[in-house]
Amino acid sequence: MKKIYLKTRFRHTLTLSIKESFSIFMQECKTVCTDKGVIIIFLIASFMYPILYCSIYKNEVLVDVPVAVVDQSHSKRSAALLRQIDASRDVKITYHCTSLQEARKVFNTRKVHGVIFIPSDFDSKIVAGQQATLAIYCDMSSFLYYKALLTSTSYIILDNSKQIKTERLNAQGITGEAAKMVADPIPYDDIILYNSSMGFASFLMPALLIIFIHQTLFFGIGMLAGTAREENRFHVLVSSKIHRMGIYRIIWGKSLCYFVLYFALSFYTLGLIPRIYNLPHIGNPVDIVYLLIPFLFATIFFSMTFSTFFRNRETGMVLFLFFSLILIFLSGISWPLKNIHGFWRAFGWMFPSTQGIQAYVKINSMGATIREVSFEYISLWIQTGVYFLTTTLTYYWQIKKNKIRFRIRQIKGHKRVLTINNPTKQSDNTADYKSES
Amino acid sequence: MPIAIVDHDQTPSTRSFIRNLSATQQVKVVMQLNNQAEARKEMQKGNIYAFVEVKHGFTADAIANRRPTIVFYVNDTYLIAGSLLYKDISYMSALASASMQQKVLRAKGVNESQIMGIIQPIISDTHLIGNPWANYGVYLITLLLPGVLQLMVLLMTIFPIGVELKEKTSREWLRTANKSMAAALIGKLLPYTVIFILLGIISNILLYGFMHYPTQAGIGGMFLATIIYILAYQAIGILIIGTLPVLRDSVAMAALYGLFAFTFAGFTFPIEQMPYPVQIFSEIFPIRHYFRIYVNQALHGTSISYSYAYYLIMLAFTLLPALVFYRLKKAAIYMNYPTK
Numbered sequence: 001m002k003k004i005y006l007k008t009r010f011r012h013t014l015t016l017s018i019k020e021s022f023s024i025f026m027q028e029c030k031t032v033c034t035d036k037g038v039i040i041i042f043l044i045a046s047f048m049y050p051i052l053y054c055s056i057y058k059n060e061v062l063v064d065v066p067v068a069v070v071d072q073s074h075s076k077r078s079a080a081l082l083r084q085i086d087a088s089r090d091v092k093i094t095y096h097c098t099s100l101q102e103a104r105k106v107f108n109t110r111k112v113h114g115v116i117f118i119p120s121d122f123d124s125k126i127v128a129g130q131q132a133t134l135a136i137y138c139d140m141s142s143f144l145y146y147k148a149l150l151t152s153t154s155y156i157i158l159d160n161s162k163q164i165k166t167e168r169l170n171a172q173g174i175t176g177e178a179a180k181m182v183a184d185p186i187p188y189d190d191i192i193l194y195n196s197s198m199g200f201a202s203f204l205m206p207a208l209l210i211i212f213i214h215q216t217l218f219f220g221i222g223m224l225a226g227t228a229r230e231e232n233r234f235h236v237l238v239s240s241k242i243h244r245m246g247i248y249r250i251i252w253g254k255s256l257c258y259f260v261l262y263f264a265l266s267f268y269t270l271g272l273i274p275r276i277y278n279l280p281h282i283g284n285p286v287d288i289v290y291l292l293i294p295f296l297f298a299t300i301f302f303s304m305t306f307s308t309f310f311r312n313r314e315t316g317m318v319l320f321l322f323f324s325l326i327l328i329f330l331s332g333i334s335w336p337l338k339n340i341h342g343f344w345r346a347f348g349w350m351f352p353s354t355q356g357i358q359a360y361v362k363i364n365s366m367g368a369t370i371r372e373v374s375f376e377y378i379s380l381w382i383q384t385g386v387y388f389l390t391t392t393l394t395y396y397w398q399i400k401k402n403k404i405r406f407r408i409r410q411i412k413g414h415k416r417v418l419t420i421n422n423p424t425k426q427s428d429n430t431a432d433y434k435s436e437s
Numbered sequence: 438m439p440i441a442i443v444d445h446d447q448t449p450s451t452r453s454f455i456r457n458l459s460a461t462q463q464v465k466v467v468m469q470l471n472n473q474a475e476a477r478k479e480m481q482k483g484n485i486y487a488f489v490e491v492k493h494g495f496t497a498d499a500i501a502n503r504r505p506t507i508v509f510y511v512n513d514t515y516l517i518a519g520s521l522l523y524k525d526i527s528y529m530s531a532l533a534s535a536s537m538q539q540k541v542l543r544a545k546g547v548n549e550s551q552i553m554g555i556i557q558p559i560i561s562d563t564h565l566i567g568n569p570w571a572n573y574g575v576y577l578i579t580l581l582l583p584g585v586l587q588l589m590v591l592l593m594t595i596f597p598i599g600v601e602l603k604e605k606t607s608r609e610w611l612r613t614a615n616k617s618m619a620a621a622l623i624g625k626l627l628p629y630t631v632i633f634i635l636l637g638i639i640s641n642i643l644l645y646g647f648m649h650y651p652t653q654a655g656i657g658g659m660f661l662a663t664i665i666y667i668l669a670y671q672a673i674g675i676l677i678i679g680t681l682p683v684l685r686d687s688v689a690m691a692a693l694y695g696l697f698a699f700t701f702a703g704f705t706f707p708i709e710q711m712p713y714p715v716q717i718f719s720e721i722f723p724i725r726h727y728f729r730i731y732v733n734q735a736l737h738g739t740s741i742s743y744s745y746a747y748y749l750i751m752l753a754f755t756l757l758p759a760l761v762f763y764r765l766k767k768a769a770i771y772m773n774y775p776t777k
Contacts, residue, residue: 108733129555135563137566178502187504188508190526193510213747236440274715313684321695339438
């Protein structure tokens with residue numbers, strides 16, 4: 001008899017909790033849809049940011065970086081060398097200077113981003129069978145200038161060296177196949193994997209896409225929490241009307257709303273954008289969906305935990321906007337994670353974005369499967385669990401605080417009633433509180 | 438940076454090649470693997486950024502002059518790590534080739550003085566101006582600090598003014614300043630100006646003094662640039678809140694504008710290589726001009742006359758509040774904008 005009673009009661013609570021979660025879910029969806037600021041962050045920012053950044057970084061590689069040359073050798077050989085450099089994709093010779101001083105002046109005006117200096121003894125040394133030197137000065141204001149200049153010159157120098165080598169070996173009486181063997185006894189093959197054009201957008205954009213999701217969620221949820229505080233009676237985060245439904249139902253109902261929205265949005269951000277803009281997309285979409293579930297939940301609970309500290313609509317953004325950048329650097333995409341100082345690595349580990357970026361890049365750009373990113377995948381689930389706990393704790397704390405505050409007001413109200421004995425005020429007060437409780 | 442070796446040969450000479458590879462600046466051999474598939478798996482896990490494959494019979498082929506190939510695979514998904522590793526591994530491979538050549542040429546009886554000329558006829562001597570170590574910290578922190586600073590300045594200019602409008606206390610604020618908008622603005626923002634300038638100067642001292650980051654032309658020019666930089670961003674803050682006297686909207690606007698600054702500093706991807714409309718757009722960010730000054734003064738060490746123009750452009754930003762002065766005053770008096 002008792003068993004049946006428990007069973008029906010259990011079933012009753014279950015259906016009730018699902019019903020209530022669903023009602024909170026619907027309510028939250030309504031709030032999101034009617035708040036212009038949140039719509040701007042959740043939808044417009046999520047739509048626009050990927051497009052804007054992809055168009056800014058449309059040019060994947062540097063083409064024709066302007067350089068100045070100082071050719072004091074004035075020889076056929078130096079002219080040929082410079083012609084080859086000019087013809088390369090990365091570099092374009094825009095200034096011919098007579099001295100290094102002159103080149104320095106051009107360099108200082110930043111019209112060129114590198115100087116190639118060929119000394120007067122260049123040709124004579126080569127003829128004499130000695131080592132000829134040429135100097136390259138790189139603008140280090142961007143890593144990419146340095147890379148462009150170095151790749152093109154070193155390749156052309158190597159190419160020229162091979163010819164000279166063969167000539168010299170011939171002079172030594174080593175010819176034909178033997179010369180080739182001596183000239184290049186151990187050739188090497190370089191194979192660039194996954195981002196074979198060494199493109200900048202292919203490198204940065206996948207990480208940025210994850211950051212967009214992470215940050216818009218964070219600020220959007222922060223704004224919702226701040227608004228709730230501003231609008232609810234007594235400036236509380238969770239109004240008493242809702243919190244009687246139970247803390248887990250509130251959290252599930254709300255988080256499900258964000259999850260559904262962002263799950264759909266991610267098809268655009270992570271699925272469509274890489275295909276439209278030709279970013280790397282060799283990963284298995286199923287794996288990305290697997291990854292997305294813990295990533296979104298971890299981010300949502302992370303944001304909900306922090307959102308309890310925002311008293312106003314705008315506070316979250318004002319205080320934490322700069323964090324977006326730090327998250328990119330902490331993610332280990334620009335500088336390898338293994339070379340980041342242990343403290344910063346541990347700090348970065350706490351953010352869902354770090355794991356999300358690492359895992360997404362590995363799956364999407366490098367064709368890894370969930371098995372290869374198990375570390376990130378498990379980390380994300382751990383984060384989901386931990387941040388879910390912290391969310392419950394902070395929500396519980398908020399509700400408890402409000403209850404205490406509410407009781408204090410109630411006591412004060414009674415006191416006032418007793419001392420002032422103002423019947424109209426009394427009825428107003430009690431009616432107010434009655435409707436609240 | 439961690440790399441792996443797939444050594445199918447396992448002879449003393451391949452081992453010495455691996456040791457030499459480990460000795461270069463960026464490379465650290467962390468694992469020896471059995472085959473390419475394993476190496477690829479490790480790369481996908483992110484444990485290594487490159488791997489070198491030495492074929493079976495490598496040493497025997499090298500001795501017999503059969504020109505064995507060293508193959509290396511670099512993961513350029515991590516662009517910076519990839520490029521640095523590429524440089525070091527190709528250098529080491531060339532060196533391995535060179536030592537082999539030296540042996541062969543000596544055996545053939547070529548004159549010792551001529552050997553180097555044959556092995557490496559042209560040497561390129563690379564000078565990295567301003568950052569000779571290709572130190573990544575120099576890029577990262579010199580971008581990050583001013584970048585974060587401008588975000589804070591922007592938001593902390595908009596927030597104090599916007600909050601007055603939002604809480605409908607702006608009329609009172611104006612009254613305390615004897616109904617002079619200029620006095621009200623200056624009074625409100627001056628404390629922030631002082632704090633941010635102090636912060637800016639401290640971060641400059643930290644970077645160039647304690648951490649010895651390059652400042653070829655002295656620290657004074659950077660101080661001046663920082664001060665004008667902060668003023669310029671405060672002016673833009675006023676412009677934004679003046680144009681949109683609703684706290685929520687102007688904060689969103691500032692966020693959008695401020696985050697783009699990192700792209701338009703031109704440190705990551707050079708501005709000249711971006712599409713032309715984007716290049717024009719980049720000029721409306723003081724950080725762009727700040728970085729031009731930084732490159733001139735700190736990295737290249739040119740005389741300050743090269744940077745006058747950029748100082749002036751940044752100063753010109755401080756005139757922007759004039760455009761919205763009356764609009765903001767009206768908003769403060771009539772409080773006729775939505776607060777939510």
